Amino acid sequence: MLGRLFATRTMHSQRQVGERAAQVIDRVIFDMGVDRLVQGSFGLDRHCRPHFTSAPAAPGRDGVAVALAQLAECAALSAVAKRNPDPAVLRLYTAAVVDGLLREFEARCPRFRALPVAKGDQRIAERSAPDSK
Numbered sequence: 001m002l003g004r005l006f007a008t009r010t011m012h013s014q015r016q017v018g019e020r021a022a023q024v025i026d027r028v029i030f031d032m033g034v035d036r037l038v039q040g041s042f043g044l045d046r047h048c049r050p051h052f053t054s055a056p057a058a059p060g061r062d063g064v065a066v067a068l069a070q071l072a073e074c075a076a077l078s079a080v081a082k083r084n085p086d087p088a089v090l091r092l093y094t095a096a097v098v099d100g101l102l103r104e105f106e107a108r109c110p111r112f113r114a115l116p117v118a119k120g121d122q123r124i125a126e127r128s129a130p131d132s133k
Helices: 002-006 014-031 034-039 072-083 087-108 110-114 120-128
Strands: 041-044 050-053 064-067
Touching: 014 034, 014 041, 014 050, 014 087, 034 072, 064 087, 072 087, 087 110
Parallel strands: none
Antiparallel strands: 041 050, 041 064
C-alpha cells in the first residue's frame, strides 16, 4: 500500500496526458488567469506527466517543454478571455489548447509518441457503447 502511495504515476495513454493537461490548464486559469497561462510553458517529464511552469522553461534531460505563447490556440484563448471571461466559453478554447499542446508533444517527444492513443480497455468500452443517434 505504501508503495502505491509513493510510486511515481506514469501516464499510460495519450488520452490520459491530455486529460491531465486540461485539468492543469483549468486550474491555472482559475488560480492565476489566462495571461499568466499564456506566458508559461508546459513540460512533459520522463514519465509522460504534464507540468505547468509559469515561466518559459527549457526542456530537461528526460523531457520536453512547450512555450504556450507559441501556440496559435493560446492566442485565440487570450483574445476571447479579454472579450468574454465566461468559464464555459473558456473551456471550449481550453480543449483547443490541449489539442495544440498534444500536437507539440507528439512532434517533439518520442516517448509520448510511443504511448497508445487510448488505454486498451478504453477502446473496448468505446466500441461497445451504443450510438447516441
